């Protein structure tokens with residue numbers, strides 16, 4: 001619900017004139033409890049309070065400036081009695097838009113919302129010509145807080161996340177800087193009811209400090225040395241639309257090509273010679289250019305029955321490519337055996353990370369994730385506020401196409417099982433009025449014997465108040 005009466009404080013904070021400014025906010029309490037059933041004492045709980053504020057200022061008939069910010073406090077409990085607290089704040093949007101042009105901070109998404117789905121500062125422009133809709137975007141992650149960034153590609157991204165944020169030290173707040181670009185063309189008139197899409201998404205590592213260079217030396221034993229840059233380009237194709245009657249489909253895939261560096265050549269085990277008692281000198285390895293070829297494919301079949309209590313049934317299958325040696329560019333591991341030939345990386349990773357299950361959310365690397373969703377409004381015909389209670393059941397089945405590793409801990413390395421587990425999530429969402437809503441959900445994960453983790457249960461409840 002929006003408010004047009006503007007309190008004095010918000011005028012000061014945002015500096016906008018009071019007329020034609022719309023603003024609102026929300027307070028959300030979210031509690032979740034994770035319980036490994038074989039060892040309840042290893043359970044954990046998180047209670048998060050999030051305060052969101054948004055404002056939109058209109059200029060004339062088509063231009064507007066939108067600002068969105070959030071402050072969040074997460075209180076984590078690990079049984080039996082360890083408590084930690086983390087406060088984060090972020091500017092989620094600050095974007096001026098007019099017609100098809102948007103300039104500023106906003107969400108950048110590819111047509112499958114999987115390879116690229118993150119907040120960036122930049123420019124987006126969409127326009128249509130001769131039955132083709134174009135969407136062009138370019139942005140930078142240089143000023144995005146790492147706490148809110150979904151981009152984890154290189155070793156530098158992982159290292160940055162281990163550095164505690166300190167508000168007095170700007171360098172600890174931001175994720176490694178990157179430039180990203182996205183081009184998309186949608187053809188809507190080739191076949192009736194069908195949209196064909198081609199897209200190109202790219203990201204370039206723009207770090208200058210502590211970055212490895214082709215031919216540079218690498219010490220296997222000294223941490224904190226230069227790490228490899230990762231540059232990627234993804235080319236996508238998609239088709240979506242109505243198949244027949246209430247049946248819809250959405251099919252897309254991406255081929256990723258990129259470059260990185262791998263430490264190559266032999267290195268001595270650092271230590272002492274047992275005979276001479278002298279330290280064995282470390283042989284430095286040499287960084288060499290290495291290549292990345294990966295891919296992801298997705299198919300969704302959807303049944304939409306709005307007249308039958310808003311029933312939605314969706315079958316989704318996502319497949320991500322794998323790597324026979326399981327090494328990814330974020331590890332910067334030397335070639336095995338320690339030869340001169342740099343690694344070829346073939347496991348899937350996107351520009352941003354993805355996930356949708358409540359408990360088990362591995363990146364789709366060396367995985368086939370099958371998802372069956374059934375959603376409806378059980379009391380949809382009721383005349384009361386309960387009419388918009390929505391229930392959604394999600395079943396996920398995780399299978400790896402090869403016996404190699406996946407992009408998630410908890411796999412038994414000695415197991416050759418391909419089936420990894422099933423998760424069932426059930427959620428209820430109720431928004432009786434525009435200014436408040438509540439949700440409750442639970443998930444049950446049953447991993448297979450190929451996983452070292454046992455059955456897990458998770459509960460999640462949230463209450464949202466809008467003003």
Ligand SMILES: [Ca+2]
Nearest residue numbers: 323325344345
């Ligand atoms: Ca490889």
